Amino acid sequence: MVTLQYPNSDVVDILRLYETLTGKKLIMDNFDQGKVNIFIDKQIPREEAIKIIEINMLLNKKSDG
Numbered sequence: 751m752v753t754l755q756y757p758n759s760d761v762v763d764i765l766r767l768y769e770t771l772t773g774k775k776l777i778m779d780n781f782d783q784g785k786v787n788i789f790i791d792k793q794i795p796r797e798e799a800i801k802i803i804e805i806n807m808l809l810n811k812k813s814d815g
Contacts, residue, residue, distance in 0.1 A: 751793035754802060761786050761810070768803045771796055786810060 752771065756764060761784045765776055788806055790799075 752796050752799040753793050754788045754790040754799055756786065756788045758785050758787055760784075761807075764788065764803060764807075768800065768807075771800050771803070784810070 756767075762778065764786050765778060768774075769776055786806060788802060790802070794802075
């Protein structure tokens, strides 16, 4: 079970958490920056946390243009 309490957090911190949860290594560049808001007030399964992070990253990327 995972707690996602990351209000106004740096995107790199969220991506590092994603690496930890998935066991995958991400390649990041200087363009990976900005703030992300993910706050779930209860513990959720690891797989659900991974999906929430993925959806949040996709939505934030799409809104950037």
